[in-house]
Amino acid sequence: MKITDIKPEVYEMARRAQERLRGRFEEIDAVAEENTRKVMEAFQNNRVSDACFAGTTGYGYDDLGRETLDKIYAEVFRTEAALVRLGFVNGTHALTCALFALAGPGQRILSVTGTPYDTLRTAIGLSGEAFGSLKSYGIGYGQVELTAAGEPDYAVIAEAVKALDVAAVMIQRSRGYEDRRALNVAEIGRIVRTVKQARPDVHVMVDNCYGEFTEESEPTDLGADLIAGSLIKNPGGGLAPTGAYIAGKRELVERAAMRLTSPGIGGECGSTLGNNRLLFQGLFLAPHTVAQALKTACFCAAMMEELGIESAPGALDGRSDIIQMIRLGSPERMKRFCLGIQAGAPVDSYVTPEPWAMPGYDCPVIMAAGAFVQGSSIELSADGPMREPYLVYMQGGLTYESGKLGIMMAVSAMLDA
Numbered sequence: 130m131k132i133t134d135i136k137p138e139v140y141e142m143a144r145r146a147q148e149r150l151r152g153r154f155e156e157i158d159a160v161a162e163e164n165t166r167k168v169m170e171a172f173q174n175n176r177v178s179d180a181c182f183a184g185t186t187g188y189g190y191d192d193l194g195r196e197t198l199d200k201i202y203a204e205v206f207r208t209e210a211a212l213v214r215l216g217f218v219n220g221t222h223a224l225t226c227a228l229f230a231l232a233g234p235g236q237r238i239l240s241v242t243g244t245p246y247d248t249l250r251t252a253i254g255l256s257g258e259a260f261g262s263l264k265s266y267g268i269g270y271g272q273v274e275l276t277a278a279g280e281p282d283y284a285v286i287a288e289a290v291k292a293l294d295v296a297a298v299m300i301q302r303s304r305g306y307e308d309r310r311a312l313n314v315a316e317i318g319r320i321v322r323t324v325k326q327a328r329p330d331v332h333v334m335v336d337n338c339y340g341e342f343t344e345e346s347e348p349t350d351l352g353a354d355l356i357a358g359s360l361i362k363n364p365g366g367g368l369a370p371t372g373a374y375i376a377g378k379r380e381l382v383e384r385a386a387m388r389l390t391s392p393g394i395g396g397e398c399g400s401t402l403g404n405n406r407l408l409f410q411g412l413f414l415a416p417h418t419v420a421q422a423l424k425t426a427c428f429c430a431a432m433m434e435e436l437g438i439e440s441a442p443g444a445l446d447g448r449s450d451i452i453q454m455i456r457l458g459s460p461e462r463m464k465r466f467c468l469g470i471q472a473g474a475p476v477d478s479y480v481t482p483e484p485w486a487m488p489g490y491d492c493p494v495i496m497a498a499g500a501f502v503q504g505s506s507i508e509l510s511a512d513g514p515m516r517e518p519y520l521v522y523m524q525g526g527l528t529y530e531s532g533k534l535g536i537m538m539a540v541s542a543m544l545d546a
Contacts, residue, residue: 130472132534136541143537146431146444150424153445157423164342164416171204172413182406189400198408199396202364202376205412206349206356209379212386213360213408216399217373219504220338220359223385225252225263227357227375230384231297231332234267238297241273241286241320242312246305246336247490247514256491269294279309281320287327297332298324302348303339303450306514306522310441311450314344318351325352332381338362339450339506339524342419355381361505363451366411366418367527370404370502418507419451422525425509425532426453429523432540451507453523462543463519467497469542470511470523473535474499484515492516509535 181194189195195213202211217223232238238253250256254264263270273289276282290298300320303311312320321333334355335348341363348356355377360369375385386395401408430453431444439456442448457463467482476499484493496512498504506524509532513521526532 130468130538130542131478132473132538134472134541135534135537136544139537139541139544142432142435142540143428143533146428146435147533149431149444150427153427154424157420157427160343160345161416161420163345164419168201168205168413168416171201172409174204175200177201177409181409184401184403184405186400186402188398190398192399192401192405194405194409195399195401198405198412201409201412202374206347206376208349208356208376208382210382211374211376212382212389212396213372213374214389214396214399215370215372215401215404215408216389217359218371219248220336220357220362220373221246221248221252223357223359223373223375224249224336224338226385226388227334227355227381228253228263228297228299229266229268229388230381231334231355232263232268233296235269235294236296237269237271237292237294238263238299239271239273239289239295240299240301241281241289241324242299242301243272243274243307243309245299245301246338248488249336271295275309281312281316283319283323286320287323290324290327290331295328295331297334299334299336300348300353301336303336303452304454304522306520308454308456308518308520311340311448311452313447313449314346314348314351317348317353321348321352332378334377339452342416343423343449343451349377354378355385359506360408360411361502362507363419363422364412364415365408365502365505365507366414367501367505367507368407368411368414370407372408418527421527421529421532422451422507423448424529425526425536426451426523428529428533429453429455429536432536436540436543451524455521455523457519457521459519460515463495463513463515463521465542465545466521466539467495467511469539470509470535471497471499472542473531473538474509475531476501490514495521511539 254262
């Protein structure tokens with residue numbers, strides 16, 4: 130299947146969909162402009178120069194670029210400190226280090242957005258007795274479910290955090306592989322206020338994956354003590370080859386750094402091997418790239434509405450992450466959609482996606498991702514667990530133009546079924 134195979138009727142659907150989205154796209158561009166201003170100001174305030182792009186080897190002592198990038202992330206997210214490292218193998222790794230920074234043996238972490246994302250369940254100890262999980266270190270876990278409407282249950286949260294063993298609250302901003310909406314920053318801010326009013330000593334951490342730069346403010350603007358996310362999602366701008374970040378209160382960031390490396394070393398080591406320029410340039414592009422991904426998601430929603438297929442958020446709805454959930458209802462339709470997304474990619478477009486046992490998941494997962502960076506979620510991709518009700522999660526798009534074509538390929542593939 131190639132771009133030339135897009136059906137004529139799909140072009141007509143796309144024309145109607147895009148016409149509906151003009152006003153929404155203007156809103157997205159306005160957010161991108163404000164976030165670009167914020168990033169530009171941080172670059173200038175921290176005197177970024179060509180010298181920052183030189184990498185280090187070995188231990189990575191005195192890496193000017195690494196240290197400057199930490200300061201820029203801290204300024205962009207308005208926090209005391211940040212830890213931006215290639216040594217984080219993925220977002221789950223960064224989130225796990227952050228969780229260990231928040232609680233110790235005999236203390237408990239409380240998730241107030243229900244069960245966390247699949248890969249984090251193993252890290253916590255919810256999926257078996259994994260060696261090195263929080264549970265194996267005597268760190269407890271509890272959770273508060275979202276309401277039936279998918280909203281935080283503020284009254285229950287206030288009561289739950291009063292337990293003496295609760296050291297920290299965890300919030301998952303995006304939907305993950307769940308049939309619920311992403312939380313917006315205002316809602317996260319209200320959770321933070323609820324927690325602090327009940328127990329000022331309890332820290333609040335936000336899994337910020339997929340959410341960065343989708344709004345003009347971030348969870349740390351509204352009081353979150355710690356946030357973490359992956360560089361091959363939003364903040365890497367499609368250029369970061371790997372890595373993740375943690376940002377927040379200095380003491381908590383330093384504790385997380387000790388978990389990443391070793392006590393006594395923390396963030397003082399970690400060679401960058403010539404990758405600094407990609408991390409700087411990726412962050413510079415991130416607000417614009419996220420806007421492209423948001424436009425692609427809105428277009429996908431509009432096309433699904435043309436087909437009468439349920440998806441969320443709606444084409445004109447507000448968004449706090451880049452994920453578009455599509456309810457396809459059968460494994461066959463799920464495979465056809467992913468086939469079209471893969472066929473619309475610039476890399477590995479000839480490959481047929483098949484479900485496989487991805488590490489950290491309890492069932493086969495199908496993933497379409499013809500990406501320049503393996504597994505990059507800011508590039509156009511679609512994935513989901515092969516289980517009822519067969520939901521696929523589409524995200525990314527380095528450019529709206531390419532993302533639009535990918536969605537049109539996916540629609541054409543489903544019409545062929």
